Amino acid sequence: MHHQMKKALSGAALCGLLGWSAATLGQQKDPNDPALKIYRASATKINDLVHTKLDVRFDYAKRYMYGKEWVTLHPHFYPTDSLTLDAKSMNINAVALVKNGKTVNLPYTYRDSLQLAIKLDRTYKSNEQYTIFIDYTAKPEEYKAVGSAAITDAKGLYFINPDGKDPGKPTEIWTQGESESSSVWFPTIDKSNQKSTSEISMTVEKKYKTLSNGLLVKQVNNANGTRTDTWKLDQPFAPYLxxxxxGDYAIVKDTWHGKEVSYYVEPAYEKYARDIFGDTPEMLSFYSKILGYDYPWPKYSQIIARDYVSGAMENVTATLHGQFVQKTDRELLDDDREGNSVIAHELFHHWFGDLATCESWSNLTVNESFADYSEYLWFEHKFGKDAADEHGYNALQGYFRTAQYSGDKDLVRFHYHDKEDMFDAITYQKGGCILNMLRNNVGDSAFFKSLNLYLKTNAYKATEAHQLRLAFEEVTGRDMNWFFNQWYYGQGYPTLDLSYAYDEAGRKTSVIIKQVQKTDKVWELPMAVDVYAGGKKERYMIDAKHRIDTFTFESAVKPDLVNVDADKVIVMKKDDHRDLSTYVFQYFNAPNYLDRREALDVCIEQQSTNADARKVVLAAVKDKFEGLRAYAIEHLKMDEAAIKSAIAPTLVDLAKNDVFAKVRSAAVEQLGGLADAQYASLFESKIADRSYAVEGKALSALYDVDSTKAFTTAKSLEKDAKGDLMSGIAEVYLKKGDESTLPFFRRHFESATGQEKFEAAAQYIVILANASNTEAVNHGYDQIREMTEQFRNKMVTNYIINMLTPALQKKQAAAQSATGATQEGYNAQVTHLQEIIKSLRSPKAAEE
Structure with a gap:
C-alpha cells in the first residue's frame, strides 16, 4: 500500500500551507491508553483457508452485493468441530456443508454482525478438507469502521457514483482489503497469516469491464443483458489482497515474458496509458533480476479508481491506484516521478507482501519497508543515484518530522492502539532507510542474495522480521542481532556531535564522535570515513559504539575534509563542528548527492556574506543533478546585487533550455521576483512551455511587468489548465480582483482533490469575499462548508473559520455602504455566512 493523503491532509503539507507549527498536529496517543497494553500477537490458526470461490452480483441502487461463496478449509493442526469466519455487516441467508455435491445446513450464530461461528457436522483432522457454502448479502454502507491516516475508510467495497447523478464522475465499483476489510464483502478468516487460492465470478452489465486476481478464464453473456466474468488464481495469497x-475502462495491453501486463484507465486517458504505466515491463525485468527471483504471478494489471481511500494497493496481479496517478503526458512533466515511484512500490510488493506476507500487522515492516525501499532501487536504476538519494533524503526527513511531533516507536511493534497505526512513517520511510543502511553494511551482492534466500524460504508463507535476519545471517555468516535489536526491535535514532583535530608533529588527524541523544541507548554505528588530504582520498572503516569514540588516521598534511559517514546512509542527526572551507571543498570533491546537498545548505545560509559560499551556490545552479539545480535556484538571494548580476544570465538560459521542468519553473519564478520589464518577452515565451508548472510561474511573473497582457493571456489559457497553471491563473485573477473570474475559481475548486483542493478553497474564499452575485456567493460558501465537514478535522475547520471571518467583515461593510437591492443581496450573504460559521463551530464539524 502507498500513502496518499486524501481526506486526511498530511501534517507536513498542512503545516506548509497554513504556516502553523507542526507541533499543533501532535497525535501522540495517551501512554495510559488500555489498547497499548495489549500484546498484538499473530492470529492463532485453528482452521486454514485453502480455496475461496465467489459468485457475486451488484445492486447499485441499494449499494448491496449479493454473494454466494464456497470456501474450502482444513484444521491447522489440532482436530476441530467448529469454524469462525469474519463477516462484517452482512445478511447471512444460508450456511451449509457441501457433501457429495449436496448441501447440508449447519447451525451457526452471527456474533455482533462481525463473526460467523459455525458448528461443523463432525470433528475434522488437519489432513481433512471441508467446503462450506454461504449465501449472503454484503452491505458495506452499513459497516461503521474507523480508518487511519493512511487508509481513510474501511468499508471494503465501494460504489462510486452508483446512481450516475454526478456527471463529472464515472460509475465504478472497487474493493479495498487492507488491513481487515475484505470480510465486509466475503466471509473469510481475515488475517494476514492466512492464504487462499481464488475463483471470483462477477455478473455485471455488458458495458462494463471487470478486473480481479489472476486470469480471466471465462466470460458468459447472459440473457438479461449482463455478462459473467470469472477470474481465477491458482497460487495462494492473503485475504486482504x-x-x-x-467500470467503464479502456484497457491498454503490454506483455512481459509472455505474461499479460495491462493498464485500465478512464477512456479519456487511453492515449496516455503508456506515458503513465509504460515503465512497468522494465520494472518487472529489473526487480526479477536483482532479486534472482522472477515475477511469480500469471499476469500484472493496474487500474485507476475514483475517490480511492488511500494511495494505491498491491492486490495480487491487480494493483489499484488512486486517481492522482492518472495524468496526461504534459501533467507528467511536473509529476516529479511521484506516480512512477508509486507504480514501482506496488509492483515490488508482489514479492515483499504478496509472495512472502507479514504474519501480523506488528511485522508490517516486512511488507512496507521493502516497498518503500524499492522506490529507491528503481530510481537508482532508472534515473541515477542522485535521484535515488534525493528521494531517500526526503523520506528520512518525513520520518524525522513524525518522530518529533507524533512520538517515536519501534519498527516492529507488538503494542499499538489500532492496527491502522502501523501504516506510518516509521514502517514506511524509516524502514526503507534502514534497509539502505543494511545494504551498505553487508554489500550489494550479500544484500540481494539474502533477499533471494528470504523469498525462496518464505514463498507463499507468512513471515516476520526474524526470518529476514536469519536469511542475512545465513548468507553473510555474521550474527545480525546487534543490527536488528537496534533498528527493528527498538526505536529512535542517534544524534552525533562531531569534532576534529590535526596533530602536525605526529602527522595524525582525529575525529571525535560523541553520541548526544537524550535516551540511554548507545548505538553501534559501523561506517566509512573518507579523509581528503594532499590531493588524495583515503577510506577508513570505523565502528562507533560508545558515548564518545576517537578515531585517529595517518595524514602527512592537514586534511581538506574528513567526511564522516562518507556513504551518507546512517539514520541520524548530527552537529558537525567544522569550517566553511571544508563544506566548499566537499561540494566540489565529495561524490554523493547528500555531500553536495549538505554543503549547499551551509553555503546558502552564508551566500550574502561570504564569497566562497556564494561560489558554491552559483555553481550548484549548474549542478549535474536537476534536483540540486532547482533547489539551488529556489534558495538564491536575488536581492543581493552580487548574486543577481552573477546569476541572472544563467537563469535566463536555464529557463529557456533546461531539459527538466522543475528547473525551468524555478528559474522563471526567481526572475519573476525581480519584476523587471526586460524579462517580459522571456515570460511570454515561457507561457507556451509544455510544462504547466513553467506556464503558471511565467504567467504570474508576467503580471508583475504587464498586468493587462497577463490577464487576457490567463483568460485564453483557462481551457487547458491543470496543476500549477491553474494556480498561476488563480494568482493573476486574485491580484486583479475581477468578479468575472468567479466561475473559474468555482471550477478549480470542484475539480481539485486532496491537498490541491485545500489550496483551491483558500483562493475561492478570497474571490467570494470580493464578489457581489448573491446566488453564486452563497453557493460557493455552501461548497466550502461541505468540504470542511468532509475533512472532520479540528485544525482544518479552525483554519477555514479564520478565513471566512474577514470575508464576513467585508460583506458586513459592503452591506452598510450599499442601498436598495444591492444592500439586500449583501445582507443575505451576511446572514448565510454567519449561519455557516456557526455550523462549523459546532462539535460535529470539528471532530478529530
Missing part, C-alpha cells in the same frame, strides 16, 4: 473492480 483479494480484489474486484468494475
Amino acid at each position: 483479494f480484489m474486484m473492480a468494475v
Whole structure:
C-alpha cells in the first residue's frame, strides 16, 4: 500500500500551507491508553483457508452485493468441530456443508454482525478438507469502521457514483482489503497469516469491464443483458489482497515474458496509458533480476479508481491506484516521478507482501519497508543515484518530522492502539532507510542474495522480521542481532556531535564522535570515513559504539575534509563542528548527492556574506543533478546585487533550455521576483512551455511587468489548465480582483482533490469575499462548508473559520455602504455566512 493523503491532509503539507507549527498536529496517543497494553500477537490458526470461490452480483441502487461463496478449509493442526469466519455487516441467508455435491445446513450464530461461528457436522483432522457454502448479502454502507491516516475508510467495497447523478464522475465499483476489510464483502478468516487460492465470478452489465486476481478464464453473456466474468488464481495469497473492480475502462495491453501486463484507465486517458504505466515491463525485468527471483504471478494489471481511500494497493496481479496517478503526458512533466515511484512500490510488493506476507500487522515492516525501499532501487536504476538519494533524503526527513511531533516507536511493534497505526512513517520511510543502511553494511551482492534466500524460504508463507535476519545471517555468516535489536526491535535514532583535530608533529588527524541523544541507548554505528588530504582520498572503516569514540588516521598534511559517514546512509542527526572551507571543498570533491546537498545548505545560509559560499551556490545552479539545480535556484538571494548580476544570465538560459521542468519553473519564478520589464518577452515565451508548472510561474511573473497582457493571456489559457497553471491563473485573477473570474475559481475548486483542493478553497474564499452575485456567493460558501465537514478535522475547520471571518467583515461593510437591492443581496450573504460559521463551530464539524 502507498500513502496518499486524501481526506486526511498530511501534517507536513498542512503545516506548509497554513504556516502553523507542526507541533499543533501532535497525535501522540495517551501512554495510559488500555489498547497499548495489549500484546498484538499473530492470529492463532485453528482452521486454514485453502480455496475461496465467489459468485457475486451488484445492486447499485441499494449499494448491496449479493454473494454466494464456497470456501474450502482444513484444521491447522489440532482436530476441530467448529469454524469462525469474519463477516462484517452482512445478511447471512444460508450456511451449509457441501457433501457429495449436496448441501447440508449447519447451525451457526452471527456474533455482533462481525463473526460467523459455525458448528461443523463432525470433528475434522488437519489432513481433512471441508467446503462450506454461504449465501449472503454484503452491505458495506452499513459497516461503521474507523480508518487511519493512511487508509481513510474501511468499508471494503465501494460504489462510486452508483446512481450516475454526478456527471463529472464515472460509475465504478472497487474493493479495498487492507488491513481487515475484505470480510465486509466475503466471509473469510481475515488475517494476514492466512492464504487462499481464488475463483471470483462477477455478473455485471455488458458495458462494463471487470478486473480481479489472476486470469480471466471465462466470460458468459447472459440473457438479461449482463455478462459473467470469472477470474481465477491458482497460487495462494492473503485475504486482504483479494480484489474486484468494475467500470467503464479502456484497457491498454503490454506483455512481459509472455505474461499479460495491462493498464485500465478512464477512456479519456487511453492515449496516455503508456506515458503513465509504460515503465512497468522494465520494472518487472529489473526487480526479477536483482532479486534472482522472477515475477511469480500469471499476469500484472493496474487500474485507476475514483475517490480511492488511500494511495494505491498491491492486490495480487491487480494493483489499484488512486486517481492522482492518472495524468496526461504534459501533467507528467511536473509529476516529479511521484506516480512512477508509486507504480514501482506496488509492483515490488508482489514479492515483499504478496509472495512472502507479514504474519501480523506488528511485522508490517516486512511488507512496507521493502516497498518503500524499492522506490529507491528503481530510481537508482532508472534515473541515477542522485535521484535515488534525493528521494531517500526526503523520506528520512518525513520520518524525522513524525518522530518529533507524533512520538517515536519501534519498527516492529507488538503494542499499538489500532492496527491502522502501523501504516506510518516509521514502517514506511524509516524502514526503507534502514534497509539502505543494511545494504551498505553487508554489500550489494550479500544484500540481494539474502533477499533471494528470504523469498525462496518464505514463498507463499507468512513471515516476520526474524526470518529476514536469519536469511542475512545465513548468507553473510555474521550474527545480525546487534543490527536488528537496534533498528527493528527498538526505536529512535542517534544524534552525533562531531569534532576534529590535526596533530602536525605526529602527522595524525582525529575525529571525535560523541553520541548526544537524550535516551540511554548507545548505538553501534559501523561506517566509512573518507579523509581528503594532499590531493588524495583515503577510506577508513570505523565502528562507533560508545558515548564518545576517537578515531585517529595517518595524514602527512592537514586534511581538506574528513567526511564522516562518507556513504551518507546512517539514520541520524548530527552537529558537525567544522569550517566553511571544508563544506566548499566537499561540494566540489565529495561524490554523493547528500555531500553536495549538505554543503549547499551551509553555503546558502552564508551566500550574502561570504564569497566562497556564494561560489558554491552559483555553481550548484549548474549542478549535474536537476534536483540540486532547482533547489539551488529556489534558495538564491536575488536581492543581493552580487548574486543577481552573477546569476541572472544563467537563469535566463536555464529557463529557456533546461531539459527538466522543475528547473525551468524555478528559474522563471526567481526572475519573476525581480519584476523587471526586460524579462517580459522571456515570460511570454515561457507561457507556451509544455510544462504547466513553467506556464503558471511565467504567467504570474508576467503580471508583475504587464498586468493587462497577463490577464487576457490567463483568460485564453483557462481551457487547458491543470496543476500549477491553474494556480498561476488563480494568482493573476486574485491580484486583479475581477468578479468575472468567479466561475473559474468555482471550477478549480470542484475539480481539485486532496491537498490541491485545500489550496483551491483558500483562493475561492478570497474571490467570494470580493464578489457581489448573491446566488453564486452563497453557493460557493455552501461548497466550502461541505468540504470542511468532509475533512472532520479540528485544525482544518479552525483554519477555514479564520478565513471566512474577514470575508464576513467585508460583506458586513459592503452591506452598510450599499442601498436598495444591492444592500439586500449583501445582507443575505451576511446572514448565510454567519449561519455557516456557526455550523462549523459546532462539535460535529470539528471532530478529530
